[in-house]
Amino acid sequence: MVVFAGKWHAAANAASISAVAIVASMALFGVFLTLSGANPFGVFESIYRGAFGSWFAWQNTLQLAAPLMLTALCTALPARLGMIVIGGEGALIMGGIAAVAAALALPHAPASSVIAAMMLAGMVAGGIWVGLAGALRAYRGVNETISSLLLNYIAIALMNHLVTGPMRDPEMVNRPSSWHIGDANMIRSIPGMDVHWGLVFGLVACVAAFVLMYSTVFGFAARMVGGNVRAARTAGLPVPMLTITACIIGGAAAGLAGMVEVAAVHGRVSSSLVVGYGYTGILVAFIARQNPLAIVPTAALLGGINASSGLIQRTHDLPDATVLVMQGIIFLMILVSEPLFGRFALFQREPV
Amino acid sequence: MDNVIPLGWWGVPLAVLSGAIRAGTPFIFVSLGECLTEKSGRINLGLEGTLVMGAMSAYGISYLTGSPWLGVLVAGASGMVLGALHAWACSRPQVNDIAVGIALMVFGTGLAFYLGKPFVQPQAPGLPAIDFGWWSNHSQVRAALQVNALFFVGLVLAPLMRWALYNTRWGLAVRAAGDSADAAQSLGYRVDRIRLISTVIGGFFAGIGGAFLSLYFPGSWNEGLSSGQGLMAVALVIFARWDPILCFLASLLFGGASAIGPALQSVGITSGYYLFNAAPYVLTLLLMVATSSRRRLMKGTPGELGVGK
Numbered sequence: 001m002v003v004f005a006g007k008w009h010a011a012a013n014a015a016s017i018s019a020v021a022i023v024a025s026m027a028l029f030g031v032f033l034t035l036s037g038a039n040p041f042g043v044f045e046s047i048y049r050g051a052f053g054s055w056f057a058w059q060n061t062l063q064l065a066a067p068l069m070l071t072a073l074c075t076a077l078p079a080r081l082g083m084i085v086i087g088g089e090g091a092l093i094m095g096g097i098a099a100v101a102a103a104l105a106l107p108h109a110p111a112s113s114v115i116a117a118m119m120l121a122g123m124v125a126g127g128i129w130v131g132l133a134g135a136l137r138a139y140r141g142v143n144e145t146i147s148s149l150l151l152n153y154i155a156i157a158l159m160n161h162l163v164t165g166p167m168r169d170p171e172m173v174n175r176p177s178s179w180h181i182g183d184a185n186m187i188r189s190i191p192g193m194d195v196h197w198g199l200v201f202g203l204v205a206c207v208a209a210f211v212l213m214y215s216t217v218f219g220f221a222a223r224m225v226g227g228n229v230r231a232a233r234t235a236g237l238p239v240p241m242l243t244i245t246a247c248i249i250g251g252a253a254a255g256l257a258g259m260v261e262v263a264a265v266h267g268r269v270s271s272s273l274v275v276g277y278g279y280t281g282i283l284v285a286f287i288a289r290q291n292p293l294a295i296v297p298t299a300a301l302l303g304g305i306n307a308s309s310g311l312i313q314r315t316h317d318l319p320d321a322t323v324l325v326m327q328g329i330i331f332l333m334i335l336v337s338e339p340l341f342g343r344f345a346l347f348q349r350e351p352v
Numbered sequence: 353m354d355n356v357i358p359l360g361w362w363g364v365p366l367a368v369l370s371g372a373i374r375a376g377t378p379f380i381f382v383s384l385g386e387c388l389t390e391k392s393g394r395i396n397l398g399l400e401g402t403l404v405m406g407a408m409s410a411y412g413i414s415y416l417t418g419s420p421w422l423g424v425l426v427a428g429a430s431g432m433v434l435g436a437l438h439a440w441a442c443s444r445p446q447v448n449d450i451a452v453g454i455a456l457m458v459f460g461t462g463l464a465f466y467l468g469k470p471f472v473q474p475q476a477p478g479l480p481a482i483d484f485g486w487w488s489n490h491s492q493v494r495a496a497l498q499v500n501a502l503f504f505v506g507l508v509l510a511p512l513m514r515w516a517l518y519n520t521r522w523g524l525a526v527r528a529a530g531d532s533a534d535a536a537q538s539l540g541y542r543v544d545r546i547r548l549i550s551t552v553i554g555g556f557f558a559g560i561g562g563a564f565l566s567l568y569f570p571g572s573w574n575e576g577l578s579s580g581q582g583l584m585a586v587a588l589v590i591f592a593r594w595d596p597i598l599c600f601l602a603s604l605l606f607g608g609a610s611a612i613g614p615a616l617q618s619v620g621i622t623s624g625y626y627l628f629n630a631a632p633y634v635l636t637l638l639l640m641v642a643t644s645s646r647r648r649l650m651k652g653t654p655g656e657l658g659v660g661k
Binding site: 036084086136140141142143145146147149150151153154157158160161164165279282283286318319320321322323324325326327328329331332334335336338339341 | 395397401437441444445446447448450451452454455456458459460461462463464465466467469575580583584586587590624626627629630633634636637640641644
């Protein structure tokens with residue numbers, strides 16, 4: 001990985017290899033569709049139409065991409081330090097719970113301060129949740145992948161406990177849910193669009209994360225830890241502090257995603273929060289090769305694929321899992337294309 | 353002779369015991385599979401996908417052929433294919449095994465849901481159970497003591513795997529590959545091939561665990577069948593410190609813990625029990641915190657595994 005110079009060069013390299021991997025997975029997916037008796041070209045056309053074919057489709061896509069940008073950061077930022085964190089799902093849930101708790105704690109406050117409080121609460125809760133995995137890693141050597149996975153399940157159990165007990169709205173009979181945050185406190189749409197402000201949160205977070213990782217001392221130190229942790233220690237870098245901070249920032253992003261889902265979509269916490277945004281975020285981070293700026297188009301791509309799911313089901317009579325198969329193939333191809341880095345003369349850097 | 357006197361609070365430990373056996377059996381197979389794979393030096397998070405794929409293929413084959421045991425075999429075979437895919441992807445340079453596992457989890461569950469769509473409605477013949485509760489005239493007791501044959505397969509498999517790992521050349525090769533790839537290579541072992549075989553056999557077991565889900569308990573095929581047992585198995589193996597016999601016992605513990613909630617619900621406690629669902633996860637996390645160290649590995653940890661580093 002090029003750490004010090006030529007970041008645009010490295011980015012072009014990464015982008016082209018990712019693009020090749022995606023095209024190859026499309027081909028594989030096409031073969032899969034043909035074998036299962038569907039018309040691949042028709043399906044691809046529907047995916048395009050359902051994802052990017054109209055302004056309506058675009059808005060739908062961007063709406064679904066917003067939480068993915070935030071949960072992807074939860075994997076991408078710690079990945080820069082050589083960690084694999086898969087706790088986005090849990091941080092999202094904790095962020096959602098905290099957002100509802102904040103809104104319920106401020107029943108008479110004006111909407112703007114309630115929304116600010118919800119954002120803060122969501123980010124703090126998510127940050128603590130993943131920061132815990134980072135601290136366990138830094139101070140006890142506990143593997144962060146496993147601990148963040150466990151924290152996902154603990155968050156789900158905690159949510160189930162709260163929505164069936166202390167936070168339960170007895171009027172919600174079909175699906176145990178928390179109390180509603182109040183219509184006045186819901187996040188509105190971006191003017192002129194049918195997309196909520198969560199998209200702006202996602203974009204800002206990705207740009208800020210990029211600046212943080214590539215233009216600050218913190219980012220430099222963090223990437224040095226990811227490059228060679230022993231060298232970083234020898235150079236006197238505070239490795240535990242960097243580890244925990246990266247996890248806290250990533251967790252805060254995913255927690256904000258939970259706040260967005262609560263405050264812009266559902267209005268309450270319930271199992272409809274647990275739809276795999278955290279896990280798709282991992283996929284987004286890997287396709288974007290852990291680059292915060294690349295997360296934006298990647299999240300739009302994955303959001304678009306998810307958005308087209310309904311159209312594929314209706315027009316081709318295919319199961320809703322079709323997009324899951326496609327995502328799985330893309331993910332695998334992206335990973336196995338990893339060794340192609342630096343293999344092509346086009347990307348070979350001039351000898352200094 | 354059906355005695356319908358409710359068991360009351362005695363129903364709770366009974367339900368937990370039967371839950372330990374019934375809900376624990378898939379854990380036994382997935383965790384033994386994961387244990388073998390991890391012993392060879394790789395983590396396979398994709399076993400969640402393998403489990404769901406196994407559940408779907410077992411159910412489909414049982415429905416189409418009428419033979420649930422053939423379904424179990426096919427489930428194992430589908431697990432072997434996914435295992436081989438994992439091993440192949442991981443054998444390429446710079447490819448991370450955990451990431452491949454997540455990809456295969458997405459792929460496996462997606463494929464299972466895709467191919468399994470036609471089998472959601474029909475009823476397939478399930479696996480038979482052995483009745484150990486014939487002596488009781490309590491219907492609840494009798495139901496609780498229905499034990500599936502696969503449980504006994506697991507009961508035999510766990511000590512067998514432990515014996516094989518520590519007393520055969522094969523076991524030595526697997527542990528060598530898991531403890532130090534360089535050392536194993538210098539002894540003439542082909543590390544990638546050992547890991548391939550371990551992951552394929554691990555996938556076979558995980559597929560059978562899935563077959564148990566769809567053909568016995570809960571005994572149907574739908575998209576919400578697995579509640580993450582495949583992912584949990586990774587934590588469970590750590591909890592069991594990479595010892596097959598402890599894997600077996602920990603599976604019973606995890607299975608029993610999942611039965612506490614419904615059991616309490618049946619005696620009238622309707623809230624709070626979800627926290628019990630978190631118990632296995634909290635316990636595993638505490639165990640990892642207590643036994644991990646930045647300086648040395650937990651006893652029994654395969655040295656090549658990312659978990660110990």
